Amino acid sequence: MTGRQHYDIAVVGAGIVGLSVSALLNDLGYRTALIDPLTRPPPLPDHFDLRTYAITPASMRLFEKLGVNAAMEHSRIAEFCGMQVWDADSDGAVQFSAVELGRERLGWIVEHSNLMIALHHSLVHRPNVTRIAGSVNAIDQTENDVGLVLNNDQQFRAALVVACDGANSPLRRLLKLDAVARDYVQNAVVCNVQVELEHAKIARQRFLANGPVAFLPLPQAHECAVVWSTTREQAVQALNASDEDFLQALGLAFDHRLGAIRGTSDRIIVPLQTLHTNHYTVGRVALLGDAAHVVHPLAGQGLNLGLMDAAALAEVLGPREELNLRFPRRSFRQYERMRRGENTAMLKITDQLNRLFRDEHDLTRRLRGTGMQFVDRVRPLKKWLMLRAMGDVGDVPAIAALPSQFA
Numbered sequence: 001m002t003g004r005q006h007y008d009i010a011v012v013g014a015g016i017v018g019l020s021v022s023a024l025l026n027d028l029g030y031r032t033a034l035i036d037p038l039t040r041p042p043p044l045p046d047h048f049d050l051r052t053y054a055i056t057p058a059s060m061r062l063f064e065k066l067g068v069n070a071a072m073e074h075s076r077i078a079e080f081c082g083m084q085v086w087d088a089d090s091d092g093a094v095q096f097s098a099v100e101l102g103r104e105r106l107g108w109i110v111e112h113s114n115l116m117i118a119l120h121h122s123l124v125h126r127p128n129v130t131r132i133a134g135s136v137n138a139i140d141q142t143e144n145d146v147g148l149v150l151n152n153d154q155q156f157r158a159a160l161v162v163a164c165d166g167a168n169s170p171l172r173r174l175l176k177l178d179a180v181a182r183d184y185v186q187n188a189v190v191c192n193v194q195v196e197l198e199h200a201k202i203a204r205q206r207f208l209a210n211g212p213v214a215f216l217p218l219p220q221a222h223e224c225a226v227v228w229s230t231t232r233e234q235a236v237q238a239l240n241a242s243d244e245d246f247l248q249a250l251g252l253a254f255d256h257r258l259g260a261i262r263g264t265s266d267r268i269i270v271p272l273q274t275l276h277t278n279h280y281t282v283g284r285v286a287l288l289g290d291a292a293h294v295v296h297p298l299a300g301q302g303l304n305l306g307l308m309d310a311a312a313l314a315e316v317l318g319p320r321e322e323l324n325l326r327f328p329r330r331s332f333r334q335y336e337r338m339r340r341g342e343n344t345a346m347l348k349i350t351d352q353l354n355r356l357f358r359d360e361h362d363l364t365r366r367l368r369g370t371g372m373q374f375v376d377r378v379r380p381l382k383k384w385l386m387l388r389a390m391g392d393v394g395d396v397p398a399i400a401a402l403p404s405q406f407a
């Protein structure tokens with residue numbers, strides 16, 4: 001394969017992780033090609049987007065440094081200041097509050113489209129990033145660089161490739177990188193609803209035997225984003241049910257914690273899985289975001305982990321130097337060291353929580369109840385858990401680390 005154009009780095013996939021790492025690499029001076037079939041962001045819908053993310057303070061600090069926070073539509077961002085988690089089958093419950101940490105909030109709920117538009121906007125003024133429309137169909141690595149072939153027959157070469165091409169990562173497949181994956185045999189039912197009682201900026205999650213149901217506060221006091229993880233059968237029923245039947249089932253699942261549910265948007269269902277690649281780098285290619293790891297959405301961490309991958313990779317590469325591009329092994333090793341432990345911990349926590357709450361044995365139920373009450377009472381432990389979920393402790397890349405005006 002002979003390539004005509006040559007870039008320092010080719011970023012494959014312009015989801016939120018790919019766009020973010022491209023902005024970071026631009027700022028370090030790398031000439032970067034950003035490849036994705038889609039080169040425009042989705043439009044902001046009239047009503048709230050169905051795809052929303054709980055964004056941690058660490059991720060928001062990264063967006064702030066990249067100028068992405070300033071470019072977002074702030075009237076469409078909701079903050080959450082507390083979190084309530086409880087078990088449907090025991091008396092276990094934990095309440096988290098930003099006040100306990102002396103903070104104003106624990107995080108934000110942000111729409112996919114709002115973030116994508118802001119990221120696209122922030123790249124317009126970044127001259128080192130070239131957008132290329134197409135999807136990568138083939139890859140070959142030599143000792144000195146990597147060749148890519150797109151579905152439209154465009155070919156080019158880059159010293160390094162950064163794969164941000166999502167959970168089904170074609171690059172991971174093309175490179176024959178093994179990954180440990182498990183289908184949860186669960187789907188998430190996703191929609192936005194209007195509720196009778198004010199959500200009071202609190203994120204709520206009830207754990208049921210079929211999976212957790214989360215109500216996340218939206219900017220309007222009576223509107224919540226719902227992520228209901230449940231069996232495939234129940235999810236398909238929920239998708240096909242009349243609005244009335246759906247709202248009744250959802251209200252029951254959520255124990256009517258916010259009173260009657262008065263209306264719903266369209267709903268979608270998403271299959272849930274967990275995945276972890278055995279290697280984050282191979283030769284001159286590094287994997288980031290969902291291409292490297294997929295976690296259960298119950299902790300709202302998947303994207304946040306991917307953003308920290310982006311920040312970590314940029315940190316270990318450092319300002320553009322020929323040497324970094326010619327000999328990436330050391331930086332790539334550092335990247336894997338920084339991120340594998342953090343990502344493994346979150347994969348294990350979410351996986352174990354999902355299993356634990358689905359276990360209906362009497363003893364497990366009682367232990368669950370006692371365990372949750374213990375966490376609720378032991379303040380230092382609770383504080384640590386909050387800081388961990390906020391991305392404020394652990395191996396946090398410098399650009400996303402405290403202190404910050406957002407804390």
Ligand SMILES: Cc1cc2nc3c(=O)[nH]c(=O)nc-3n(C[C@H](O)[C@H](O)[C@H](O)COP(=O)(O)OP(=O)(O)OC[C@H]3O[C@@H](n4cnc5c(N)ncnc54)[C@H](O)[C@@H]3O)c2cc1C
Binds near residue numbers: 037136165
């Ligand atoms: C129901 C649900 C709720 C969630 N809630 C949260 C939450 O609250 N907080 C949170 O942090 N995370 C959450 N997540 C996880 C989050 O959605 C993902 O972690 C995140 O979207 C991954 O981003 P990414 O950029 O790595 O991949 P993607 O968003 O999948 O982007 C991949 C990109 O690669 C492109 N691509 C694919 N193949 C090719 C190719 N061959 N060539 C070029 N480009 C290609 C695609 O077009 C796409 O643009 C949730 C997930 C689910 C399922």
